[in-house]
Amino acid sequence: MARNALATTARAVKAAAGQWLVLFFLTFALACPAISMAADAATAAPAAQTGVVTTVADAQDAAVTPSPVAATTGDVQTAPVVDNHPWWFWPVALLFFCFILGIIAVMAGVGGGVLFVPLVSGFFPFHLDFVRGAGLLVALAGALAAGPGLLRRNFANLRLALPVALIASACSIAGAMLGLALPTDILQICLGVTILGIAVLLFFSKNSVRPEVSRQDAVGMALGMNGVFLEPSTGEVVDWKTHRTLAGLLLFIVIGIMAGMFGLGAGWANVPVLNLLMGVPLKVSVGTSKFLLSITDTSAAWVYLNQGCVIPLMAIPSIVGLMLGSVVGVRLLAKAKPKFIRIMVIAVLFFSGAKALLKGLGW
Secondary structure (H helix, E strand, O other): OHHHHHHHHHHHHHHHHHHHHHHHHHHHHHHHHHHHHHHHHHHHHHHHHHOOOOOHHHHHHHHHOOOHHHHHHOOOOOOOOOOOOOOOHHHHHHHHHHHHHHHHHHHHOOOHHHHHHHHHHHHOOOOHHHHHHHHHHHHHHHHHHHHHHHHHOOOOOHHHHHHHHHHHHHHHHHHHHHHHHOOHHHHHHHHHHHHHHHHHHHHHOOOOOOOOOOOOOHHHHHHOOEEEEEEOOOOEEEEEEOOOHHHHHHHHHHHHHHHHHHOOOOHHHHHHHHHHHOOOOHHHHHHHHHHHHHHHHHHHHHHHHHOOOOOHHHHHHHHHHHHHHHHHHHHHOOOOOHHHHHHHHHHHHHHHHHHHHHHHHOO
16 A cells, blocks of 8 residues: 555656656746847957948038047947848748747647747747737637538537628738738837736636526527537537626627737637626637637738738748647647746736837836
């Protein structure tokens, strides 16, 4: 009996050590781009502080009419930081970075877009407009890959999705145009506040597997928002219907605007509204939310494509990395503790949201 107890303890210690090693590897991999950028900034800082940059025209003007200020202090300007990496460095780093993000996203049960935009904008030297355009394509690729299977299993319901998609996609176009029109600093502040709000929402939200809906409201009945699906774990046929439908549709206006403005996708908001507010079962909420992204993100992505904010050298490595990471994450899901990974994701979102907020405030 004592031998069995020792064996059980040894297995528990081994499993815990494996999970901590996986966590350390993922954290170290996420920090590599930040370390590289910090080293580059430290190398370029002395040249930027001591370099005197003048143009030929300025030198000629100074020779003809010397300025007292220029004579005493000189025309000192900050030299731009030059990236000395080869052209393939950042795409490869982005591929590896998104591979790790794909693993974490699957194990934490969140979409890749909600992690992609704040982390890539914080750790990589890319403009926020390009990051948001790539983020929409990342969320769109995952939704298109999962959509057909979800529809075949009745986990994504068209009667539920189409009215919501009409509202969210139209509002995502308006959100994309608004996001491209706003100054970058204001957008960074809004992004930081939104990411912090998402972290709080993930921390406090507790999804209900099968909400109780005693009576369907008139709006849901008129739109035909009801259906059945087969629960694979029990073989039970589950009937469901919605309530508080009007309030849910109004919230999807805000969700669509935020999805287009920040390029985050909207799975983090779709599931709580469908499940907790409208009373849709959790599996149908998740499946319908994933299908919704294929419509909502397509509408917003066209705006970014038209404005030239989608760069293939950013979008392709990001999509490939997240897809490969998702495959690995599915295999690791059986061994890792999702609650532990979820807490880690919430902590990362708090960090990235605070970083975006401080960056927008100029601190």
